[in-house]
Amino acid sequence: MKPRLVVAQRVTEAVAARARAGFEAVLSEGEGMDAAALLGVVTTHRADALLFGSSTPLARETVARLPAHLRIAASIGVGFDHIDVAAARTHRLAVSNTPDVLDECVADFTLLLILAACRRAHEYEAIMRAGWRQKFLLDDLLGLRVSGRTLGILGMGRIGRAVAARARGFGMPILYHNRNRLPPEREQGAGWCASLGELAERCDILAVHAPGGPGTEKIVDRAVLARMKPGSVLVNVARGSLVDEQALLEALGSGHLFAAGLDVFQGEPAFDLRFAALPNVFLAPHMGSATRETRDAMGMRALDNIDAVLAGREAPDALWRP
Numbered sequence: 001m002k003p004r005l006v007v008a009q010r011v012t013e014a015v016a017a018r019a020r021a022g023f024e025a026v027l028s029e030g031e032g033m034d035a036a037a038l039l040g041v042v043t044t045h046r047a048d049a050l051l052f053g054s055s056t057p058l059a060r061e062t063v064a065r066l067p068a069h070l071r072i073a074a075s076i077g078v079g080f081d082h083i084d085v086a087a088a089r090t091h092r093l094a095v096s097n098t099p100d101v102l103d104e105c106v107a108d109f110t111l112l113l114i115l116a117a118c119r120r121a122h123e124y125e126a127i128m129r130a131g132w133r134q135k136f137l138l139d140d141l142l143g144l145r146v147s148g149r150t151l152g153i154l155g156m157g158r159i160g161r162a163v164a165a166r167a168r169g170f171g172m173p174i175l176y177h178n179r180n181r182l183p184p185e186r187e188q189g190a191g192w193c194a195s196l197g198e199l200a201e202r203c204d205i206l207a208v209h210a211p212g213g214p215g216t217e218k219i220v221d222r223a224v225l226a227r228m229k230p231g232s233v234l235v236n237v238a239r240g241s242l243v244d245e246q247a248l249l250e251a252l253g254s255g256h257l258f259a260a261g262l263d264v265f266q267g268e269p270a271f272d273l274r275f276a277a278l279p280n281v282f283l284a285p286h287m288g289s290a291t292r293e294t295r296d297a298m299g300m301r302a303l304d305n306i307d308a309v310l311a312g313r314e315a316p317d318a319l320w321r322p
Helices: 013-022 035-045 060-065 085-090 103-118 121-129 158-168 196-202 222-227 245-254 292-310
Strands: 004-007 024-027 049-052 072-075 094-096 151-154 174-177 205-208 232-236 257-262 281-283
Touching: 004 013, 004 035, 013 024, 013 292, 024 035, 035 049, 035 060, 049 292, 060 085, 072 292, 085 094, 094 292, 103 121, 103 158, 103 205, 103 232, 103 257, 103 281, 103 292, 121 281, 151 158, 151 196, 158 174, 174 196, 196 222, 222 245, 245 257
Parallel strands: 004 024, 004 049, 049 072, 072 094, 151 174, 151 205, 205 232, 232 257, 257 281
Antiparallel strands: none
C-alpha cells in the first residue's frame, strides 16, 4: 500500500500530481488548515506524513496532540518560525523545511523592491493608471539612484548572499550584520558590522533577511530606524515580525526614511492599511518566492524530505537531528 499523506494547503499542480501518484493523499484546496482541522484529517486519514506551510502553525500543543503514526511534517518554505521545533524533538516528530530552492527568486524580488522603492515605482504607476496628462519638470518626482549606494544586509545567509551578488552588479558597496562574521570566501568583499546599529548608520539601503522567531521579533525597532541615515530606504522580504511597524510608519510619514519596499507584514493577510495610504511605500503580498519554477521546487523538496523519512532515512533538510 502507498503511504498516507495530508497536504494541508493548495500546492502547484506539479506537486499535487506527484503527491497523488506516490501517496494515498488528501489534498486541501484552500489555505492552510487550522489546528483543529489539521488534527482531524491527520487522525482520520491515519497519515504517515504531512505537507504544510507557514499558514498552518505547528504550536507546542498541536504537536503534542498529533497521532503517533505521523512520522514527518514537511514545511514548504525556508522560514520555520511557525513550527515549535523543540516540541517536535520531544515527540520525535521529524520536521523539515525547504532551503536553497527559493534563494534566487527571493533575491531577485529583493532587488525589485529596492529599485521600486528608490525610483518611486508606486507613484509613477499610479500616475499612468490615472491617465497621466500632466507634464513633469526636471525637479519633479525625483527618486534615488541605486547604483553606488551602500546596501546593508541584515542576515547574510544564503538569500542575503544572493542579494549581495546581484547588488554588486549595480556597483553597490555591501555591508552586513550577522551574529557571527562570515569567512572571507563567503563575504566576497562585503564589510561586517558588529552591531545592527552600526549597520543602520552606515548603509543607504537596509535589506532585512534575518530569520523570524522570538529572538528577532522587532529587531528593527525605533532605535535602529532612528540611526538610519535621513533619506535612506528599508526593504523587508523576510518576516513582518522583524520590524516595529508603528515605528516604521512614523519614520516614513515624517520623511526620515525616503521609502520602503515591503513584502511581509505583521498579521498577514490583514496588514496595517496605513502602509497602503503612504505614497513612498512599495507593497507586495508576500510573493518573494512566487514563480512557477520556485514554487514547484519548494513542493518537490518537501516531498523529497517526506520520501526520505518514510524510507527510514533522515530528512535532508531536518530541523532537528538525533
